[in-house]
Amino acid sequence: MNDKPWLEHYPVEVPITYDYPKQNLAQFLVQSAELFPEHIALDFLGKKISYKDLLDSVYRFTNALLKLGIRKGDRVAIMLPNCPQAVIAYYGTLLMGGIVVMTNPLYMPRELEYQLRDASVQMIITLDILVDRVKKATEKEPLNYILVTSVKDYLPFPKNWLYPLTTKKTSPIIYNNNMMSFLSFLKQSTSIPTQTAVDADEDLALIQYTGGTTGFAKGVMLTHCNLVANTIQSKLWFYRAQMGKERYLAALPFFHVFGMTVLLNQSVLMAGTLILMPRFDINQVLKTMDRLKPTVFPGAPTMYIAVINHPEVQKYDLSSVNICISGAASLPREVQERFESITGGKLIEGYGLTEASPVTHANNIWEKRKIGSIGIPFPDTEARIVHPDTGEEMPLGEIGELIIRGPQVMRGYWQQPEETYKALRDGWLFTGDLARMDEEGFFYILDRRKDLIIAGGYNIYPREVEEVLFEHPDVEEAVVAGVVDSYRGETVKAYIILKEGSTANEEELQRWCKDKLAVYKVPKIYEFRDSFPKTLVGKVLRRKLIEEDHDNTLK
Incomplete structure (x- = not known):
């Protein structure tokens, strides 16, 4: 217990260790369809699909892949927003032992070309409006198959009829043996139950590419066991969740491993209903919450910021929300407190990374939690703080690098043994x-090692300065980064988005920070902006802001 003080803060309902089943990840769907065949699995803009019908489509997809000659271990890319086709292709590939490569629909041909080539992908499932981009990305090395679908394929009437009026015109698609229609692919197949045996510990379920903020992205190898374990760990943490009764608002994209685990796999394990949002639009999200009453809403801090700052948020009934877990970036105290007061639900901060399937830590939902902390390690998960250079364990309370061990930790990076070794x-x-652990076993992330600002010999953690800026009543969003300074080496710069109608200026924010921070931490430069560059999960691209600064300096 001494080296794992967090165990004292486990709720009595949460086991310290668990015997995770050695099974195909898609077995969760098979089990839920047996137990709750008529329960609604997916609600896509009004189109409802039961567990029985979803599994029927998944078996059709599995059998169609096998008929094409795609076999266990082959890579199948999915380049789709949150829609039924993404769910069908995901579980259909897993059932036949294939390896899923989730790909961001916003990728440009160069980014896509790298991933498809690196993973030796055989087939991609994508939208009709993205086919030209896929063709361009595969000019040098064509794929065996491109499977094409349209958002309207699974829209209810009359939305499916109106859909063509709202989308850009694209060049007509000529179908052949290599370019196939998703709907025909399923229709011409059989729904005979099929499942390829997998070694859950060894066989990969997923190659998930990391953001690639430093050079090209790395393919994270996650086994069936990794993803089964993390899905169950998340379920154990949400111990009040009820089988067949939860409704998950899926605004986080499934092609991000956070959305895949805490929404897609979690909801299917719990026989819940996934309310699919193809993209995060705050007006649509509020209307959907008001109408469809989700109980679980995982997200990134920017999503919760958008909710609490919406000018008409009081018009909507958001009281159905019980549980929200925030990840992908640090959650400011102000955002957490305001969101909880508006919804009456619990918003907790957690932590994870693609290499850990992704969740490793979370605050307790109903028991002791600490605002500003990422919480405590999940069941069967060990965590330590070590010296970034020597790897020696740091004294309690000292800052060092966070290291993690558990059943959710990846096998390594795809075809990159050197990176895996590091x-x-x-x-x-x-x-x-960079993180620290307090005497009760709660962990605090200070920042990425590469985001640490060293100004005049002092270490400055952007998150600490951002927290102070977020507390200012006129600040909607704030990002802090180190920029080159000829005297101090680096200096602190704040990028600010003000709330609508605000007249706050640089002098006012400087005074605010001086009252709350040591002088060397106070931002020396302020830039006011209308928006920040972000990933589709809503994570601010801090590096992009710094690069823009660098480019402007060179001009």
Whole structure:
């Protein structure tokens, strides 16, 4: 217990350890369809699909892949927003032992070309409006198959009829043996139950590419066991969740591993209903919450910021929301408190990374939690703080690199043994995040090692300065980064988005920070902006802001 003080803060309902089943990840769907065949699995803009019908489509997809000659271990890319086709292709590929490669629909041909080639992908499932981009990305190395679908394929009437009026015209698609229609692909197949045996510990379910903020993205290898374990760990943490009764608002994209685990796999394990949102639009999200009454709403801080700052938020009934877990970036205290007061639900901060399937830590939902902390490690998950250079364990309360060990930790990086060796040592995953642990076992992320600002010899953690800026009543969003300074080496710069109608200026924010921070931490430069560059999950691209600064300096 001494080296795992967090165990004292486990709710009595949460086991310290668990015997995770050695099974295909898609077995969750098979089990839920047996138990709740008529329950609604997916609600896509009004189109409702039961578990029985979803599994029927998944078996059709599995059998169609096998008929084409795609076999266990082959890679199948899915380049779709949150829609029924993404769910069908995901579980259909897993059932026949294929390896899913989730790909961002916003990728440009160059980014896509790298991933498809790196993973030796055989087939991609994508939207009709993205086919030209896929063709361009595969000019040098064509894929065996491109499977094409349209958002309207699964829209209810009359939305499916109106859909063509709202989308851009694209060049007509000529179908042949290599370019196939998703609907025909399923229709011409059989729904005979099919499942390829997998070794859950060894066989990959997923190659998930990391953001690639430093050079090209790395393919994270996640086994069936990794993803089964993390899905169950998340379920154990949400111990009040009820089988067949939860409604999950799926605004986080499934092609991001956070959305895949806490929404897609979690909802299917719990026989819940996934309310599919193809993209995050705050007006649509509020209307959907008001109408469809989701009980679980995982998200990124920017999503909750959008909710609390919406000018008409009081018009909507958001009281159905019980549980929200925030990830992908730090959650400001102000955002957490305001969101909870508006909804009456619990918003907790957690932590994870693609290399850990992704969740490793979370605050308790109903028991002791600490605002500003990422919480405590999940069941069967060990965590330590070590010296970033020597790897020696740091004294309690000291800042060092967070390392993690558990059943959810990846096998390594796809075809990159050197990168794997850097990240994995004796089963421990070196996260690259600077953190500390308090005497009760609660962990605090200070920042990515590469985001640390060193100004005049002082270490400055952007998150700490951002928290102070977020507390200012006129600040809607704030990002802090280090920019080059000829005297101090680096200096602190704040990028600010003000709330609508605000007249706050640089002098006012400077005074605010001086009252709350040591002088060397106070931002020296302020830039006011209308928006920030973000990933589709809503994570601010801090590096992009710095690069823009650098480019402007060179001009």
